[in-house]
Amino acid sequence: MNWYEFMLRNRGEVFERSLEHVGLVGASMAISLMIGLPLGIVLVRRAKLQRWVVGAANVVQTIPSLALFGFLIPVPWIGGVGASTAIVALSLYAVLPILRNTCTGIAEVDPAVVESARGMGMTPRQVLWQVQLPLAAPVLLAGIRVSTAICIGVTTIAAAIGAGGLGVFIFRGLAMVNNQVILAGAIPAACLAIAADSALGYFQRGSAKK
Amino acid sequence: MTYRLPSGPPLVSGLDLRVARGETLVLLGRSGSGKTTTLKLINRLLEPTQGEILIAGRPSLSWDPIELRRGIGYVIQDAGLFPHWTVGRNIGLVPHLEKWPEARIQARVREMLSLVGLPPEEFAGRSPSELSGGQKQRVGVARALAADPPILLMDEPFAALDPITRADLQREFRALAHRLQKTIVFVTHDVREALFLGTRIALLDQGRLVGVYGPAEFLKATEPEIQAFAASLDFGRVNEGGQ
Numbered sequence: 111m112n113w114y115e116f117m118l119r120n121r122g123e124v125f126e127r128s129l130e131h132v133g134l135v136g137a138s139m140a141i142s143l144m145i146g147l148p149l150g151i152v153l154v155r156r157a158k159l160q161r162w163v164v165g166a167a168n169v170v171q172t173i174p175s176l177a178l179f180g181f182l183i184p185v186p187w188i189g190g191v192g193a194s195t196a197i198v199a200l201s202l203y204a205v206l207p208i209l210r211n212t213c214t215g216i217a218e219v220d221p222a223v224v225e226s227a228r229g230m231g232m233t234p235r236q237v238l239w240q241v242q243l244p245l246a247a248p249v250l251l252a253g254i255r256v257s258t259a260i261c262i263g264v265t266t267i268a269a270a271i272g273a274g275g276l277g278v279f280i281f282r283g284l285a286m287v288n289n290q291v292i293l294a295g296a297i298p299a300a301c302l303a304i305a306a307d308s309a310l311g312y313f314q315r316g317s318a319k320k
Numbered sequence: 321m322t323y324r325l326p327s328g329p330p331l332v333s334g335l336d337l338r339v340a341r342g343e344t345l346v347l348l349g350r351s352g353s354g355k356t357t358t359l360k361l362i363n364r365l366l367e368p369t370q371g372e373i374l375i376a377g378r379p380s381l382s383w384d385p386i387e388l389r390r391g392i393g394y395v396i397q398d399a400g401l402f403p404h405w406t407v408g409r410n411i412g413l414v415p416h417l418e419k420w421p422e423a424r425i426q427a428r429v430r431e432m433l434s435l436v437g438l439p440p441e442e443f444a445g446r447s448p449s450e451l452s453g454g455q456k457q458r459v460g461v462a463r464a465l466a467a468d469p470p471i472l473l474m475d476e477p478f479a480a481l482d483p484i485t486r487a488d489l490q491r492e493f494r495a496l497a498h499r500l501q502k503t504i505v506f507v508t509h510d511v512r513e514a515l516f517l518g519t520r521i522a523l524l525d526q527g528r529l530v531g532v533y534g535p536a537e538f539l540k541a542t543e544p545e546i547q548a549f550a551a552s553l554d555f556g557r558v559n560e561g562g563q
Binding site (some may be wrong): 230244245 | 360363365386387388389390391392394396397398399400401402403404413414417460463464473
């Protein structure tokens with residue numbers, strides 16, 4: 111049986127797992143955006159603290175994802191088996207590129223532009239929202255794009271701790287030594303990644319044009 | 321008035337300077353002499369460590385910094401135009417912040433563009449990236465003047481331009497300054513520019529005020545720092561003569 115025959119026959123489950131996958135990625139990305147963007151904005155002007163925080167995020171990024179999922183299972187409150195643990199781990203992974211690009215994107219805005227914005231009497235909030243963030247948008251979106259790609263990939267592994275998603279087919283295929291079943295998880299996951307990447311790339315180009 | 325960084329020697333010290341209404345006071349000095357620092361102390365981008373700065377008779381620290389800056393036009397060397405906004409929106413910045421009605425902003429933007437010699441129909445919708453260096457500075461001046469502030473601060477606005485464009489802008493700016501009767505503080509390291517634009521010239525050296533001179537008496541003064549600047553003029557002449 112071919113992978114696409116398998117997918118056709120199990121289209122109900124493939125669809126369901128895809129939705130789970132998108133849900134896990136969506137929730138994790140939402141959390142890492144809510145943490146990464148404000149944290150990045152706050153850290154722009156605190157170089158020392160920024161090095162520490164980005165360093166810590168870098169360390170998290172180097173932990174193999176399967177191990178990180180494992181580490182989180184015994185942790186009280188956020189741990190256990192299932193989707194919520196997976197979302198915590200995925201958010202930790204996704205936050206680094208967002209955080210780093212927020213910091214560098216804002217720091218790279220032409221200082222003359224920021225100085226004249228302040229000198230003309232814009233409030234710090236106006237400088238941030240009307241000048242720094244719009245000008246940092248292409249770099250910011252590049253970070254979100256990288257994060258999303260990482261997140262969609264790593265989410266396949268979340269099936270190992272019972273979080274569901276397209277990884278379920280991959281682990282089932284591994285257990286059955288059946289490549290067609292693995293492909294039924296891997297190919298939709300790859301398609302999701304490509305679709306998300308092109309959509310975000312479109313926004314990124316749009317923001318750079320302005 | 322003194323300004324110092326938390327560590328290190330003061331960048332500007334013991335500065336006592338009065339700018340009269342409607343005059344163009346040029347702050348002249350070498351790089352690092354404290355000209356730009358002095359300028360930023362006026363619009364409170366920096367705050368004095370000791371002493372005070374009176375603006376319209378009120379200490380700068382008693383002003384709300386945002387309100388203060390909106391009443392002071394500010395033009396810097398790279399113009400600092402917002403690259404993601406059109407020329408028109410850049411010029412309308414302060415009127416917009418001050419919540420003028422939209423129609424009045426538009427009218428003001430057109431008026432300002434004409435004032436600095438750029439046809440409004442052609443330039444209002446352009447992006448700053450489509451402007452030459454000289455045009456950017458013209459827009460910078462238009463933006464600074466848009467809300468009709470009584471005071472204008474200019475930090476080497478023409479320094480990065482080619483000599484011909486620079487001379488054009490200096491000529492036009494002198495006429496404009498004369499016509500508008502704004503109080504202008506103009507920073508430069510170029511003696512020619514100082515002599516051409518300044519109603520008075522304040523010479524700074526290593527954060528201290530050497531003296532304040534009218535353009536005519538400046539070259540006659542005997543202070544070594546003035547001699548050094550005067551010599552730079554002579555050097556220019558020798559070069560031109562040699563060509």
